[in-house]
Amino acid sequence: MDKIALGPKTLLYPMPTVLVGANVGGKPNYMTAAWCGMACMAPPMISVAISHVRHTLKGIEENKTFSINVPPVRELVKTDYVGITPGARVDKSKVFESFYGKLKTAPMVKECSVSLECKLFNTMDCGSHVLAVGEIMETYVDKPVVAGGAPDIKKVDPIIYSDGRYYRIGDFVADAYSAGKAYMKE
Numbered sequence: 001m002d003k004i005a006l007g008p009k010t011l012l013y014p015m016p017t018v019l020v021g022a023n024v025g026g027k028p029n030y031m032t033a034a035w036c037g038m039a040c041m042a043p044p045m046i047s048v049a050i051s052h053v054r055h056t057l058k059g060i061e062e063n064k065t066f067s068i069n070v071p072p073v074r075e076l077v078k079t080d081y082v083g084i085t086p087g088a089r090v091d092k093s094k095v096f097e098s099f100y101g102k103l104k105t106a107p108m109v110k111e112c113s114v115s116l117e118c119k120l121f122n123t124m125d126c127g128s129h130v131l132a133v134g135e136i137m138e139t140y141v142d143k144p145v146v147a148g149g150a151p152d153i154k155k156v157d158p159i160i161y162s163d164g165r166y167y168r169i170g171d172f173v174a175d176a177y178s179a180g181k182a183y184m185k186e
């Protein structure tokens with residue numbers, strides 16, 4: 001078998017790059033996260049793995065609300081900055097322009113064309129990280145990125161994270177829930 005066993009690793013391709021927002025002591029704080037993914041369809045839920053030491057986690061526990069924001073490539077420098085700067089030491093509240101939605105306590109990033117406003121559903125202590133699961137209560141999308149009623153991924157221009165490097169989305173290759181039909185005919 002032409003495989004190499006690397007031992008237990010957190011390898012997954014690709015990973016997103018998102019900004020997790022939470023109010024800490026009444027002030028917005030943002031951190032970068034790559035360990036984020038969908039958790040449930042009905043009701044819509046999202047999960048993010050957050051280290052115990054993160055300032056952002058304090059805010060999530062304090063308010064039981066948070067946001068997940070998808071930064072575009074043009075916001076890469078600030079996105080990386082909040083991922084290398086701890087909010088416990090540095091005030092990051094003005095790095096991005098914040099806005100609030102119906103939950104009132106989950107700060108969201110104006111510069112991101114997609115923002116998910118979440119109510120904390122549950123947390124699971126997995127060891128080094130806490131898995132925070134949030135119910136998505138509202139979705140905010142910039143009008144210019146919407147095409148045919150839904151955001152266009154090329155216009156959202158998300159940042160992909162992999163192995164300590166950032167990438168941009170690639171080419172369209174096929175329609176999902178459809179490409180497999182070619183195999184059925186064989």
Ligand SMILES: Cc1cc2nc3c(=O)[nH]c(=O)nc-3n(C[C@H](O)[C@H](O)[C@H](O)COP(=O)(O)O)c2cc1C
Pocket residue numbers: 017029030031032033034035036049050051053054055056057080082083084085086087088129161
């Ligand atoms: C690309 C990237 C991805 C990251 N992903 C995560 C993550 O999924 N979970 C996590 O706890 N920290 C992650 N971090 C680290 C935090 O963003 C970083 O420690 C940040 O300074 C925490 O801010 P806070 O203490 O203000 O919450 C990531 C950092 C970068 C640059």
